Amino acid sequence: MTPEPREAIVGRWGITLPLTGVPVLEHRELVAELADLGCTDVWSAETSGTDAFTPLALAAQWSGSLRLGTAIAPVYTRGPATMAMTAATLAEVSGGRFVLGIGSSSPAIVRRWNGVEFTEPFKRTRDTLRFLKAALAGEKVDHEYETFSVRGFRLERVPQRPVPIMLAALRPGMLRLAAREADGAITNWLGADDVPRVRAELGRAELAARIFVCPTEDADAARALGRMLISTYLTVPAYAAFHDWLGRGEALRPMHEAWAAGDRRGAGALVPDEVVDELVVHGSLPACRERVARYVANGVDTPIVALLPTGADPLELARGLAPGA
Structure with missing residues (x-):
């Protein structure tokens, strides 16, 4: 898959929702304001709180312009066909603004919490990516992949526009797979000065990075x-x-x-x-925005702010961290 030229994706700024301690339905006003505050993206996470998809389905109704992405949906905890159906539905309800971020997740989430064997994560992610590309394009899939098989599946509601798929990637193997076969990579837990090393493996495909931000002095x-x-x-x-x-x-x-x-x-x-x-990232709100901008200067296309709790109102902190604040 040919990656989007980097010139077309520079200038994005995302936030992870829902915010810690804020009920899902109480994000409506914030989401409606984000575009005016300079944000372009809302991304979800999935560990032991909300699932990755429901908050985005709501955000799709609260904003008509934000791009919406999962960072990430584990490839083990949903069947391949279920993953394809969920992605197609999000693409439909968002008017084509949905990005499907997938990844292997972790042994704790997959094995301990969901009772699924965590084996060959690279191959499972690769196979899921290949299946999803075919299924979301409307193809009938009848294939024996290395880590699972799908027999005679075809989506009834094929997305009108292609659904971008990005991979959670940390090291060269997955970053190179993302460059070859996906629409980009999503990385996590890295410093601004680490970005060039990641970028060197990924090439020109989109690089999104979740950045943990604790706005306190x-x-x-x-x-x-x-x-x-x-x-x-x-x-x-x-x-x-x-x-x-x-x-x-x-x-x-x-x-x-x-x-x-x-x-x-x-x-x-x-x-x-x-x-x-x-x-x-920590410090005053302006200092935090400057630190996030360093990631962009070093090669991140889409910084995704993950707001850490400080005791202050998280909704106001989220507004204060937006680039147009």
Whole structure:
């Protein structure tokens, strides 16, 4: 699939919804304002809160211009045909503004929470991508993929316009797959100075990055939250390997050793300040907007702000982080 030229996608600015602590239906006013505040995108996440699709279906009705994307929908937790139907429905209700972001997710989400074997994640993601491209184009799919088979499936409601598909990608193999066969890559938990290395593997395809932002000038509080999140996420094998590749292996080694020994609280305390400051944007609202803009300057096409709680009104913080604030 030919990627969209980078010149056409530079200038995007997204936000992750729903916001922590805000009921889903109480986002209507914010979503209606986002375009006027300079935002172009709303992206969802799917871990143990809302699913990836319902908030976007609502946002599609509350705004007529925002692009809507999943970041990401796990390829193991829905059957291939169900994933295709859900994507086609979101494309329909949004008037063609939907981007399907898929990825392997993690062993905890897939195996421990959903009872599905987490095997061959690269191949499963590749096979799901290939199936979805065919199914969403209206083809009848009858194929034995390496990780699953589909027999005689054809969508009854084929999207009127192609649905872009982006892959969650951290390291060269998945980034190169995204460049070859998808419409771009979605990455996560990286610093602004890491972007050129990721971009070098992806080439000119769209690069979206979820950026964790904690808008507070209480650096100690921001770092405490950052350490907790980093020790939770970066001990997942895929993220550990990602940061080894990025060059943080030695800096994070004490954290990994403590975590492996069962000392979860101690593991967080061993994350260096400089690592937190690289991976979590914090400071005043203007300083945070400037830090997010650095990701763009270094090669991210679509920054996706993930607002971390500070105790202040998250709706007002989201407005304050928008580029037109």
